[in-house]
Each structure stands twice: as C-alpha cells, then as structure tokens.
Amino acid sequence: MFYFAIDILGTISFAISGVLTAMxxxxxxxxxxxxxxxxxxxxxxLRDLLLGNTPVGWLQKPVYxxxxxxxxxxxxxxxxxxxxxxxxxFLFDTIGLGLxxxxxxxxxxxxxxxPLMCITLGTISASFGGVIRDILCNEIPVIFHKEIYxxxxxxxxxxYYMLFWSKVPPAIAYSVAIGFxxxxxxxxxxxxxxxxxxxxE
Amino acid sequence: MFYFAIDILGTISFAISGVLTAMxxxxxxxxxxxxxxxxxxxxxxLRDLLLGNTPVGWLQKPVYxxxxxxxxxxxxxxxxxxxxxxxxxFLFDTIGLGLxxxxxxxxxxxxxxxPLMCITLGTISASFGGVIRDILCNEIPVIFHKEIYxxxxxxxxxxYYMLFWSKVPPAIAYSVAIGFxxxxxxxxxxxxxxxxxxxxE
Amino acid sequence: MFYFAIDILGTISFAISGVLTAMxxxxxxxxxxxxxxxxxxxxxxLRDLLLGNTPVGWLQKPVYxxxxxxxxxxxxxxxxxxxxxxxxxFLFDTIGLGLxxxxxxxxxxxxxxxPLMCITLGTISASFGGVIRDILCNEIPVIFHKEIYxxxxxxxxxxYYMLFWSKVPPAIAYSVAIGFxxxxxxxxxxxxxxxxxxxxE
Numbered sequence: 207m208f209y210f211a212i213d214i215l216g217t218i219s220f221a222i223s224g225v226l227t228a229m230x231x232x233x234x235x236x237x238x239x240x241x242x243x244x245x246x247x248x249x250x251x252l253r254d255l256l257l258g259n260t261p262v263g264w265l266q267k268p269v270y271x272x273x274x275x276x277x278x279x280x281x282x283x284x285x286x287x288x289x290x291x292x293x294x295x296f297l298f299d300t301i302g303l304g305l306x307x308x309x310x311x312x313x314x315x316x317x318x319x320x321p322l323m324c325i326t327l328g329t330i331s332a333s334f335g336g337v338i339r340d341i342l343c344n345e346i347p348v349i350f351h352k353e354i355y356x357x358x359x360x361x362x363x364x365x366y367y368m369l370f371w372s373k374v375p376p377a378i379a380y381s382v383a384i385g386f387x388x389x390x391x392x393x394x395x396x397x398x399x400x401x402x403x404x405x406x407e
Numbered sequence: 408m409f410y411f412a413i414d415i416l417g418t419i420s421f422a423i424s425g426v427l428t429a430m431x432x433x434x435x436x437x438x439x440x441x442x443x444x445x446x447x448x449x450x451x452x453l454r455d456l457l458l459g460n461t462p463v464g465w466l467q468k469p470v471y472x473x474x475x476x477x478x479x480x481x482x483x484x485x486x487x488x489x490x491x492x493x494x495x496x497f498l499f500d501t502i503g504l505g506l507x508x509x510x511x512x513x514x515x516x517x518x519x520x521x522p523l524m525c526i527t528l529g530t531i532s533a534s535f536g537g538v539i540r541d542i543l544c545n546e547i548p549v550i551f552h553k554e555i556y557x558x559x560x561x562x563x564x565x566x567y568y569m570l571f572w573s574k575v576p577p578a579i580a581y582s583v584a585i586g587f588x589x590x591x592x593x594x595x596x597x598x599x600x601x602x603x604x605x606x607x608e
Numbered sequence: 609m610f611y612f613a614i615d616i617l618g619t620i621s622f623a624i625s626g627v628l629t630a631m632x633x634x635x636x637x638x639x640x641x642x643x644x645x646x647x648x649x650x651x652x653x654l655r656d657l658l659l660g661n662t663p664v665g666w667l668q669k670p671v672y673x674x675x676x677x678x679x680x681x682x683x684x685x686x687x688x689x690x691x692x693x694x695x696x697x698f699l700f701d702t703i704g705l706g707l708x709x710x711x712x713x714x715x716x717x718x719x720x721x722x723p724l725m726c727i728t729l730g731t732i733s734a735s736f737g738g739v740i741r742d743i744l745c746n747e748i749p750v751i752f753h754k755e756i757y758x759x760x761x762x763x764x765x766x767x768y769y770m771l772f773w774s775k776v777p778p779a780i781a782y783s784v785a786i787g788f789x790x791x792x793x794x795x796x797x798x799x800x801x802x803x804x805x806x807x808x809e
Contacts, residue, residue, distance in 0.1 A: 327667075402637055
C-alpha cells in the first residue's frame, strides 16, 4: 500500500516534469500528453523490454495511464500555479528516483542476473524516462551533462549490495538504499554537485 | 485480400513519406532507404515489441521489405514527378492511418488488454513510424506540434468501443471506425484543424 | 577463442568511438559512459529485441560491461594520447564491422528467417550502435549521409549467400564474407567512396 502510494506519486511527478518540458517546446495537447507519458513510463518500459517481461508493465496495469491522464489535465488547468508546487514535485521526483531504482534492481534479481546488471536495470528504470523525454524534444539528455541523477541510482545500488553481502536483511538493505538515494540527490541539488566533464581540446 | 491491398498501399505511402523527409535532409541513398523503412514499419514494430510478439512482423513477412525497396527505387527514379502523386499519397496515407489503427487495436484485444490500452496500441501502430522518422532526422516529431493525426486514431478507437458496447457487430464497428478516422483526417486537413498548444509564459 | 578476442576488441573500439563523440559534446563522466555503452551494445541489443532473444545479450554476459567500463577509464586517463591509437581503433572498428555483421546474420539463420531478413539483422547488429550514439548526441546519424558503413555489411551479407548457394562450405563463406567487409571498408575510406545523395530541389 505504501509502495503503491509512492509509485503513483512518482508517476505523477515524472508526468508533470514531462508536461513542463513539453510546454516549453510549445507542443500541442497531444504532444504534451505523449511526453508526459513517455517520461513517466519510459524507464520501466525499456527495462521490461530488455528483460523480455512483456506485455510491458503499463499495458497490464491501466492505473498508470489514468494517473498520467489525470496529471496532465491537472497540470494544464493549473499551469499558472505549477511554480508553487515546484518543491513538492521535486520531492516526489526524488522519492520516485529512489524507489524506481530499487524496483528495477529487484526485477534483475528475479531474473537471476549479475549484481552489476541489476544496478544497471535499476538505473535504467529510474533515469531513462527522462532520457527519452529529452530525445523526443530534440535535446541532448540533461542527465548526460548537467545533473547528478543517474549517479544517485548507481551509488544506491552499490550500497544495497554492500549491505546485502554484509548479511543485512534484504528489507532493511532495500529501505536504506532508497533513503540514501533520496538524501544524496537532495544534497547534490542543494550544494550544486556535478560530475566532471571531459572536454577534449 | 482487400485488407492486404490496403496494407501494401499504406506501406508504400508511409515509405514515400519517409523518402521525401530524408531527401529534404540531403541523406545518402542508404539513409533514404532506412528512413523509408522506419517510417513504414516503426509503429508496428514498437507495438509488437511492447506486446512481446517477436520476431516482429516485418521479420516474418518479407513482402513488406520488398514493397519498401520497390517504393524507394520508384521514388528515386521519379523524384521530379512525385508532386503529381501528392494527392494519391495523402489518400493512401490516410487510409493507412485508419487501417493500422484498427489492426493495432485488434492486436491488443487478442492479448486480452483493457480498452484504453488497445486504443493506445492502435495509435502507436498508426503514428509512431512518423515519430521515429522525425527523431532520426533530428526534428521534433511533427505530430506533437502541428498536425491532427494521432487524435484521429484515438477518436476512431473510442468510436469502435462505443459501437461495440452498443452491441453493433464487431465487423461493422471495425469498418465504421476505419471510415470515421479517414473522414476525420480529411476534414482536419481540409479545414486546417489543429490542437491548442499550451505555451507557458 | 579467436572470435571472443575479436568480439572484445570490437567492443573496445566501438566504446572508444562513443567516448570520442561524447567528449566532443562536452558530456559529463556519466554521459560519456552511457554513450560508450550504447555505441558498443546498441546494435546487438536492437537485434535481440527484434528477434525476442531476451534478456538481451549484454545482460547475460557481464564481460561486455566490464570491457566497456575498462575502455572508458582507459580513454579518460589517456585522452591526450588517443590520437596515436587512431589507426588501431579504426582497424578494430572495421574488424568489428565484419564480425558483427556475420554474427547478426547467423542469429537470423538460427531463427529460420528469410535471407534478406538475415542480412538486415547483420546490418543492424553492426551499424545501429552508432545510430543510437548519434541520436543521443542530437546529431543526424553519420551513416545516413556521410560514410559508407552499413553498405559494407549489406554487400558482405549478399556475398555470404552467393557463396552459400554456390555450395561453398558455410565456414568458408562466413570467413570470406568477413574478409570482404573489412577490405571493402578499408578501400572505401582510403579512396573516399561515398553514396550519392538525392537532394530534391
């Protein structure tokens, strides 16, 4: 129940981040909806395709589609007031980042994959919706050059395995890793952390 | 037999729309062929991948590949005269839009999915070839900001279900929905209908 | 063992080609790694998805991920000296082109597909990593307008079938086709061969 609530809040937040990007590109109502949908479901869809878990998740659970339609309508109606929700949206997004990372990692464990592959799947689940959003909007994905985002997933995934190998019970390792990802992301944004670039003169 | 003829005409028309876009971007012969191929098969391929229907359709039916190769060669040889075919191509494209929507919707029904998901699959089948074409050509997809296109699919899909739930026999609901999509698209182009944008000042 | 060595050399070379493109776009360390990864694995991943061979190859064999991580670290540390390796990298890349084409073609044969489809799968395996790299970097894919690249795969695949149908033993046809692709690509680069464009005035 708690997981489900977070999952829906994460979906809303990802969808609204898509709406904001799409509005900025002056897309029409259909374009805005597609970008919102892809931002919210893209990462999990790519993960499901790579694993062969088909039909992919959102085709089997219409609740995601209804949530996204509702979020887009809400964002359209209250678009002048969205700035007042900026902090809440950022928080949902950050909680979603933590949760989706561990959900993706767990799907890899279920498929009997190597730890490195599970961390990769967790990172894909949490980050690639935004990557596909940026590609559809004809931008270089923001997580490739500006924000610390996927890095939080990778570090959180490593922490999960370190705890797991230290015989910490899985449920605790799971929760601690989610908490770490959320706090690390909050810290990265607060103190403007960024990864070094490697421009080749 | 009738379906097959429309399917091939739709493939030809989508392929030639890809050739025109690719020529405009000054791609080489290989690039032109790839864009034509992706425009014609991209929507159905994405639908098959999401459903897990693999190997995807065009891998199993070489007729599509031969049709696309033939269309590209034809379009290359007669590229100066393509403007005289503009109306025929637009008509084939519009018929393809109607047919592919219902083909995609039916694949969703076969997989036992929710009506909303079936309409989504129909829309993806009919529209996403053009989306992938535009992304490969480094443009924001035209259906996200200019044309009424996917909207016809969505409305046609809704009409199908409304008729189906009103106990109209499936074959009639199917045909009426295809006809509606075709007429709606013709009307949208004739009277320059477009969706509102939501630019955020 | 020989195949495995070439496979790893091809992966290294594709990964470093990704690193060079990503550095040029001033991406951060994570972005550079993702572009390297996608360049090295994208073609095979798309082939596996189209065929329904899931979980896709790199999820099942962590050696590719380790090879790519090692290549990226190497390329970062020695980025000032990469120009001295340019010829070796080009050679690995060309060998990879030949090998991956035939690997992809063979996967199509194993799935019982038509020759044209097998050649297509070979071409996708060898070329689409670079296509996805260019899309993620917001460029029109270079193989669509500049280089003879995919054309080598297509011709090599046709040669394989011509030899095979002439009763040449498969192992010999396989090796000859790889050799042909490598030599054709070397010749194309040496004498600046390119495909005609079809710009529409």
